[in-house]
Amino acid sequence: QVQLEESGGDLVQAGGSLRLSCAASRSIFNAYVIRWYRQAPGKQREWVALISVSNGTMYADSVMGRFTISRDVAKSTVFLQMNDLTPEDAAIYYCNGDRFWGQGTQVTVSS
Numbered sequence: 001q002v003q004l005e006e007s008g009g010d011l012v013q014a015g016g017s018l019r020l021s022c023a024a025s026r027s028i029f030n031a032y033v034i035r036w037y038r039q040a041p042g043k044q045r046e047w048v049a050l051i052s053v054s055n056g057t058m059y060a061d062s063v064m065g066r067f068t069i070s071r072d073v074a075k076s077t078v079f080l081q082m083n084d085l086t087p088e089d090a091a092i093y094y095c096n097g098d099r100f101w102g103q104g105t106q107v108t109v110s111s
Helices: 026-031
Strands: 004-007 011-013 018-024 034-039 046-051 057-059 067-072 077-082 091-097 105-110
Touching: 004 091, 018 026, 018 034, 018 091, 018 105, 034 077, 046 067, 046 077, 057 067
Parallel strands: 011 105
Antiparallel strands: 004 018, 018 077, 034 046, 034 091, 046 057, 067 077, 091 105
């Protein structure tokens, strides 16, 4: 059973926007903080944002004011709205809940 599945990655021009989705199993969605991470080639995986079951949110400084994390209870899905993208945002984006990780979705930003 797939616990977490990301989608929405794409190629976008600098300054553009994307919305990533993380479809979670109901058991994870209802009980755990969901986090987004990203990993660019040659770099360590870095934390991007998180949302709690009670909709509390936190962001890395590098994305504050540009990214918004949200959750849709009916769809058991967490979204990451990314605006004003720069080439530095290019990476594989992963969502995490409990000990589970998705397979990642690729975000490419052209300058």
